[in-house]
Amino acid sequence: MNNNEFDVIIIGGGITGAGTQRDCAMRGLRTLLIERSDIATGATGRNHGLLHSGARYAVNDPESAEECIKENMILRRIASHCVDETDGLFITLPEDDLAYQQTFVDACRKAGISAEIIDPELAKRLEPSVNPELTGAVRVPDGSVDPFRLCAANMLDAKLHGGQVRLHTTVTGFIREGDTIKGVHTRNLITGEERDFYAPVTVNAGGIWGHDIAALAGVNIGMFPAKGALLVFAHRVNNMVINRCRKPSNADILVPGDTVCIIGTTSTRIPFDECDNVSVTPDEVTLLITEGAKMTPSLSSTRILRAYAGVRPLVSADNDPSGRNISRGIVCLDHEERDGLKGFITITGGKLMTYRLMAEIATDAVCRKLAVQKACETADIPLPGSEEGSYEAVAQKIWEKPSTAQKAAAARMGSRASRIRTRDRLDEALICECEEVSVGEVKNAIERLDASTLTDLRRRTRIGMGTCQGEFCACRAAGLLAKAHGCIDKERDDLKEFLQERWKGNFPIGWGDTLREAEYTQWVYKHVLGL
Amino acid sequence: MKFNTVIIGGGLAGLTAGISLQMAGKSTAIISEGQNALHFFSGSLESMEEAPQRVVDLFAQAGISLHYNPGYRLMPMGTFKKSTLSLEDISLFPETKIGNKALIVSFSGYHDFFCGFLQEGLEKQGVQCRVQLLSLPELEHLEKSPSEMRSVQIARTMDLVWENVVREIRILLRDEDTVILPQVFGLKDTSVLSRIRQGIPAQVVFTGTLPPSVPGIRTQMLLKRRYELLGGTYLMGDQATGAHIHDGSIHSIVTHNLGNHFMEAENFILASGSFFSKGLRSNPFEISEPVFGLDVEQADDRSDWYNPEFMREQPYMKYGVTTDASLHAIKGGEPIKNLFAIGSILGETRPELGTGGGLAIRSALEVADQILKQTAE
Numbered sequence: 001m002n003n004n005e006f007d008v009i010i011i012g013g014g015i016t017g018a019g020t021q022r023d024c025a026m027r028g029l030r031t032l033l034i035e036r037s038d039i040a041t042g043a044t045g046r047n048h049g050l051l052h053s054g055a056r057y058a059v060n061d062p063e064s065a066e067e068c069i070k071e072n073m074i075l076r077r078i079a080s081h082c083v084d085e086t087d088g089l090f091i092t093l094p095e096d097d098l099a100y101q102q103t104f105v106d107a108c109r110k111a112g113i114s115a116e117i118i119d120p121e122l123a124k125r126l127e128p129s130v131n132p133e134l135t136g137a138v139r140v141p142d143g144s145v146d147p148f149r150l151c152a153a154n155m156l157d158a159k160l161h162g163g164q165v166r167l168h169t170t171v172t173g174f175i176r177e178g179d180t181i182k183g184v185h186t187r188n189l190i191t192g193e194e195r196d197f198y199a200p201v202t203v204n205a206g207g208i209w210g211h212d213i214a215a216l217a218g219v220n221i222g223m224f225p226a227k228g229a230l231l232v233f234a235h236r237v238n239n240m241v242i243n244r245c246r247k248p249s250n251a252d253i254l255v256p257g258d259t260v261c262i263i264g265t266t267s268t269r270i271p272f273d274e275c276d277n278v279s280v281t282p283d284e285v286t287l288l289i290t291e292g293a294k295m296t297p298s299l300s301s302t303r304i305l306r307a308y309a310g311v312r313p314l315v316s317a318d319n320d321p322s323g324r325n326i327s328r329g330i331v332c333l334d335h336e337e338r339d340g341l342k343g344f345i346t347i348t349g350g351k352l353m354t355y356r357l358m359a360e361i362a363t364d365a366v367c368r369k370l371a372v373q374k375a376c377e378t379a380d381i382p383l384p385g386s387e388e389g390s391y392e393a394v395a396q397k398i399w400e401k402p403s404t405a406q407k408a409a410a411a412r413m414g415s416r417a418s419r420i421r422t423r424d425r426l427d428e429a430l431i432c433e434c435e436e437v438s439v440g441e442v443k444n445a446i447e448r449l450d451a452s453t454l455t456d457l458r459r460r461t462r463i464g465m466g467t468c469q470g471e472f473c474a475c476r477a478a479g480l481l482a483k484a485h486g487c488i489d490k491e492r493d494d495l496k497e498f499l500q501e502r503w504k505g506n507f508p509i510g511w512g513d514t515l516r517e518a519e520y521t522q523w524v525y526k527h528v529l530g531l
Numbered sequence: 532m533k534f535n536t537v538i539i540g541g542g543l544a545g546l547t548a549g550i551s552l553q554m555a556g557k558s559t560a561i562i563s564e565g566q567n568a569l570h571f572f573s574g575s576l577e578s579m580e581e582a583p584q585r586v587v588d589l590f591a592q593a594g595i596s597l598h599y600n601p602g603y604r605l606m607p608m609g610t611f612k613k614s615t616l617s618l619e620d621i622s623l624f625p626e627t628k629i630g631n632k633a634l635i636v637s638f639s640g641y642h643d644f645f646c647g648f649l650q651e652g653l654e655k656q657g658v659q660c661r662v663q664l665l666s667l668p669e670l671e672h673l674e675k676s677p678s679e680m681r682s683v684q685i686a687r688t689m690d691l692v693w694e695n696v697v698r699e700i701r702i703l704l705r706d707e708d709t710v711i712l713p714q715v716f717g718l719k720d721t722s723v724l725s726r727i728r729q730g731i732p733a734q735v736v737f738t739g740t741l742p743p744s745v746p747g748i749r750t751q752m753l754l755k756r757r758y759e760l761l762g763g764t765y766l767m768g769d770q771a772t773g774a775h776i777h778d779g780s781i782h783s784i785v786t787h788n789l790g791n792h793f794m795e796a797e798n799f800i801l802a803s804g805s806f807f808s809k810g811l812r813s814n815p816f817e818i819s820e821p822v823f824g825l826d827v828e829q830a831d832d833r834s835d836w837y838n839p840e841f842m843r844e845q846p847y848m849k850y851g852v853t854t855d856a857s858l859h860a861i862k863g864g865e866p867i868k869n870l871f872a873i874g875s876i877l878g879e880t881r882p883e884l885g886t887g888g889g890l891a892i893r894s895a896l897e898v899a900d901q902i903l904k905q906t907a908e
Contacts, residue, residue, distance in 0.1 A: 282834060286815075426640040430678045439642070472741060476642040488651035492608065496842065503841035510837055511813040515847065519806045520571070522845060527887070528573050528739055529645075530606025531842075 005198045006032045006164075008366050009184055011171055011213055012205035013037070014044035015147060015352055018154035019359030019378070020205055024366060025161035026381070027374040032197055033155065033163065034186060036170040038456045040151040042207040044352060045459060046310025048230065048255040048262050050241060051075060051083055051143035052353045055090060055115060056248055058107035064329055065111035067354045072141060074356060074379045075150075080386045081394075081414030082150040086256055088142025088241030089123055090115075091134045093294060096246045101136050104245055108140065115140050129238045129296045142241035144257045147352055148459040149412060152449060153383040156416075160384060167450050174202070174217045180342040181217060190452065201366050204346040207313040208275050214346055219339045221331075221346055224314040225275050229284040230264030231292070231509065234303040234467050237261050242295050251291030259435070259466065260305060263292035270311065280307040280508045303513045305469065306505030315349045330354060332361045336369075343369070385414025405436035412462065413441070420444050431480070432473035434466020442477055446484045454478060454498035469502045471521045475529065492531070499525060533795045534558045534764070536902060537784060539771045539822060540802035540810065542567030544874025544891035546754040548800050550589060551899035553761035557906070560764040560794065562771050562786055567808055568875065572747030573739060574621040574714070575604060575614035577887030582616050586892055593757035594721065595750055603627045605711070607645055607739040609652015619724055620714055620746045622736045629736060630709035632659045636700055637713055639664040640674045643682060643741035644713040663703050667695060682740045683748065686718040693723050697730040708733050713740045718749055771803075771822045780868045784822070798902050801825075801852070801860060802874045802895070810876040811850070818850055823870065825852045826861045828880050851878025858898050871898040 008024050010017045013035025021033045035041075054068030076083055092098050101117065108115035116139045123130055123137035130137075155165055168189045175183040175196060183198035206213045211223040236256045244252035250266050266284050285307055293300040315331045331349035335341040347362035360376045367374070388394050395402035395410035398418045402410065405428075410417040420427070420440035427440035445451040445460040454470075454477055457463050463477055464470030474495060482491035499521070506518050525531045536552055538545045541563025552559045579586075582599035590597050595618065602623040603611040611627040622629075633653055637644045641664075650660040669692045673679040689696065693716055700710060714737045717723040728735045737746075759765055769788040774781050783793035801822065803810030812821045818829045818836075829850045830836060836847040852860055852872045858881075859866035873894035879886065884893045 289815075425674060429640050429642065429674070429680055431642060433678055472643075475645065475741065479642060479645055479647055482647045482651075488647050492648065492651075500841045504839070507837040507839065510847070511815050511833070515813050516806045516809070519845075519848065522841070522848070523568075523807070524571060524742060526842070527577070528571055528607070528742065528744070530608045530610040530612050530739075 004196060006030045007199055007201070007370060008032075009034065009197055009199040009202045010205055011184070011202065012207060012210065013039045013151070013155070013165070013167060014042050014205065014207050015040065015151045015154065015355040016207070016347055016350065016358050016362075017203075017205035018151045018158065019355045020203055020347065020362045021158040021163050021165075022154045022161070023359045023363040023376060023378050025158040025163040026377055027363060027367060027372060029366070029370070029372065031158060031163040032199070033158065033165045034169050034171060034184065034197075035165070035167050036189065038167055038453070038459060039155060040148050040459055042209065043310045043312055044147050044151055044207070046230075046308055047147065047228070047352055048253055048264050049144050049147055049257045050253060050255045050353075051145040052351070053088060053140040053142045054111055054113050055088070055104070055108050055138075055140040055142070056243060056253070058111050058113060059104060060248070061329070062107065062111050064354075065107070065113065067330070067357055069111060069113045069141070071354050071357055072143070075145060076143070078379065078382045078386060079145070079150055079153065080382070080389065081391065081411070082146045082153060082383070082386070084144045084257065086143050086240050088140050088243060089127055089130065090138040090140060090243045090245035091123065091130060091295065092136035092245045093131060094133055094135055096135075096244065098136050100247075101138060101245055105138055108138075113140060127238055127240045127242065129298055130242060131295055131297055136245060138245060142243070144241065144255050145352070146257065150383075152460055153385055156384050156449070165450060167456075168452065171213065171216065179340055181344045201343050201345065201369050203362055203366060204344065205348075205362070207348070208311045210313060210346055210348050211272065217335070217341065217344055219335050219341055219344070221315065221333060221348070223348070225270050225272055226312045226314055227268045227270045227278050227309050228265035228312060229280045229288065229307065229309040230262055231285065231288045231307050232305040233261050233263070233299060234305045235260070237296055237298055237302055244295060251288045252295070254292060254296055254299075258462065263288050263299065267312075275311045278309040278311060279504070280309050282508065285508055304509040305467065305514070306502075307508040308505050313348050330358050330361060332358070332365060334365055385416045388415045405430060405438055408436040409438065409441050419448065431476045432461070432463045432466065434468050434473070435462040437461045437463050437473070439480065442480050443484070446481065452481075452485070453494050454481065455501060457481070458498075464498065464502060468517060469506060469521070470498060471517065471524065474498050495531065532560070532789075532792060534560050535796060535906075536798040536800060537562070537794050537796040538800040538802055539784070540567070540804060540808070540874065541755065541765060541767070542569055542751075542802065542804060542808065542874065542891070543754075543888060544895045545800070545802035546758055547589065547892050547895035548802065548873060548899050549758045549763050550593070550754065550761060551896060552902060553758060553763045555899075555903050557902070558762070560766060560796075561758065562766045562769050562794075564770050564809070565768055567751070568804060569747045569751040570744060571742035572744045572750060572888070574744070574746045575617040576889055576892065578885030578889030579616040579892070585896070586616070593753045595753050596721070598623075605629060605649070605736055605738050607649070609645070609648040609650070618746050618750065619721065620717070620737045622734070628656055628658070629653070630658060630734065632707040633661070633709040633711055634700070634704060634707040634733070635660055635662045635711045636703070637662070637664055638670055638680070638685065639666045640670075641680045641685065641713070643680075644738075649711060649738065658709075661707065665696065665699055667692065667699075669695070681743075682713070682715050682745050683718070683743050686715040686745045689716050690719050690723070693727060694730075697727055700731055704731070704733060709736060710734070711736045711738055713738060714745050715740065716745070718745050721749065774823050776823075776867070779865060781823075781870050797869060799870045800898055801870060801872045801876060803876055805848070805851070805875040805878065808875075818847070820852050820876070823860065823862060823867070825872070826864065827851065828853050828878070849879035851880040852876055853880060857901055858894060871901070873898050
């Protein structure tokens with residue numbers, strides 16, 4: 001067997017691609033995943049990180065709501081180290097119609113979501129940051145999920161099942177024989193190496209970029225790029241997810257995650273050529289703060305860490321200009337049936353919450369083509385890191401008397417944190433003080449999790465995501481990367497790119513302490529370090 | 532409490548003004564919140580193309596020897612930067628070349644000094660480099676704690692054991708003509724720098740680390756000591772919160788710690804720094820000066836405050852309080868008769884005074900001279 005032949009090639013290193021690779025690998029297929037950038041660079045890493053209960057969709061899209069609550073319960077089991085079981089509130093404010101609450105609760109229950117109307121006074125006690133003027137509250141099983149961690153864990157499990165992953169590699173064309181896709185031409189964007197890979201089935205899991213990938217294969221899927229903008233606040237202001245109990249609208253979800261909280265989102269149709277470089281406008285920032293402060297008044301005086309935007313991979317159904325009325329439903333296209341193109345499947349639509357189900361549907365389609373009978377097990381077998389329950393128990397087991405930094409590592413890595421336990425105390429030194437990331441954890445991400453740039457490291461370790469936004473940790477981590485890769489010249493450019501990427505999310509909210517920090521960072525890198 | 536001059540801000544600008552006035556026999560007080568830009572001082576004074584004897588003397592009397600030698604200095608990322616007036620820590624070279632062979636020395640477990648970048652930068656210039664990491668038993672107590680291997684903590688230990696480092700380097704040194712060390716020496720005693728240079732048979736180049744800056748903190752301590760020895764009152768950890776203004780003059784200022792005891796003076800100097808030091812404050816709509824509510828030069832539209840490219844010049848860094856020809860601060864379009872603004876709170880509104888350290892020193896001396904001239908009149 002040649003080392004460039006597989007049973008299935010998956011294009012796209014977001015959560016859908018990673019989940020599909022895991023499922024295929026667990027069913028015994030030889031898999032290759034190709035990603036042109038890094039893991040979770042598209043919509044996967046650019047959302048709230050909300051573990052939807054499905055309540056948000058219950059009234060308008062009961063099918064999605066049912067999918068969400070089922071997957072919600074599954075993720076709590078299989079991805080416990082990526083999930084924070086916070087619960088959520090749907091609050092009614094004086095300007096909202098309280099009558100909607102009953103419609104909402106009825107729809108939730110019909111979809112199988114436990115939704116309990118609670119006294120606003122109790123809601124204030126459960127979640128002190130909530131607007132004290134609320135007139136109604138419903139408690140639902142929302143939570144938060146770390147999409148980077150979830151994506152990395154899926155890919156890691158695929159690799160543990162023999163899968164191969166090629167990051168920073170782009171598909172330049174398809175190998176086609178008659179009406180059949182036989183494989184892909186690729187180019188590594190770092191080394192420039194060009195290689196061909198062969199498989200009887202190729203899965204397009206490229207998110208919004210799946211549109212272009214399909215076009216490269218000669219088929220058309222009408223997609224609808226809808227930009228959503230979000231803001232990250234520097235403190236975890238709320239401990240429960242807070243939603244508005246009304247028809248879904250802009251800036252009506254506040255999700256706590258790790259040490260921060262995130263408000264979003266908006267929905268604006270954008271042209272395809274803007275998908276690679278979405279930016280947040282001053283109007284969007286104003287909208288997010290104004291609407292967010294209605295749910296949680298203290299947001300108006302909380303430091304904002306950064307602004308970012310993602311592009312939802314919606315499949316267009318009609319000419320709705322806002323994109324809000326399009327179903328978030330899962331779309332799996334077998335291009336043999338649809339377009340007469342054999343060996344090619346597209347899995348798209350859907351959402352972070354339903355990635356596992358999407359992967360199952362796509363893998364079922366792959367298995368049908370390959371006549372493989374094995375059943376899906378991804379809903380039952382925990383992801384690597386999630387086998388052993390709470391992070392505190394995990395940390396205790398590994399270190400006996402874990403420090404806060406070691407607990408933080410256990411929370412990020414789950415049971416895989418045992419990989420960074422070492423006898424070398426120098427590996428315990430902190431690279432990132434905001435998020436308490438040690439030398440050992442950075443080395444682990446470089447050696448075992450395919451991190452080749454600082455931005456890759458950020459997605460795997462949270463380096464540079466804290467209050468200083470990479471001011472101190474970026475150059476320390478750059479030193480480690482340079483040492484590991486032996487290429488210092490490239491690392492200098494990598495450092496510049498990383499700082500540029502951080503600034504891109506900082507300047508749209510560049511005032512107050514954020515501007516102080518930015519001024520300091522700019523001084524340090526230009527005048528003190530001489531970058 | 533009544534002084535001739537009350538200075539808000541205890542960084543380079545405030546201390547230079549305070550020392551100059553105390554030397555002329557004026558009673559002054561400095562209100563300082565604590566940290567300032569000297570804590571990340573590169574060691575070279577920006578935009579000091581000339582070296583006024585007065586500045587060199589002022590620093591020398593504080594125990595800080597500045598040397599004037601226009602040329603290039605080695606930066607921590609392995610690049611070179613044009614510099615002129617610098618602390619004795621800083622080696623200045625006539626060209627962007629430091630020698631033929633260099634030994635770069637750091638400490639194992641220390642991540643705030645970038646041997647790899649230095650090596651790569653120098654090798655591009657044709658300098659052969661060798662990196663050696665020292666493991667000193669005296670640093671073990673720092674290595675044990677994950678966040679202790681930082682410049683100032685190491686410098687405190689180096690004040691005691693620098694001779695061991697010299698001994699280790701003498702053993703390690705082969706045929707290198709240059710030894711590059713992190714700036715973690717001479718925190719308390721500057722003579723250590725020259726003793727290290729004498730003890731190593733090669734030229735020694737001290738190179739910057741991530742902040743805090745050891746030479747910067749030393750400079751701050753020495754200037755503050757000089758100011759206090761001259762009789763100045765340095766209120767550490769206090770903050771000016773407001774002012775009483777009558778007929779276009781400041782009568783007194785209010786501080787956080789002193790409460791109802793107002794600080795009265797004939798003159799007031801605002802040396803509270805830029806955004807980082809909270810001399811300037813910003814919200815989504817405007818940039819303001821928090822103590823007196825002075826006029827601040829700025830673009831009205833927030834979108835114009837930034838350049839989307841991180842490494843480019845940032846418009847917001849140029850903003851500052853507006854002043855008249857003699858550096859009187861302006862409020863509501865009118866100069867305040869006895870309030871001066873100096874240092875980086877001016878941003879780049881007074882380009883003729885330079886930027887960074889040059890701006891701090893020039894504006895401080897100019898205002899001190901004016902205050903002394905007034906009194907003489």
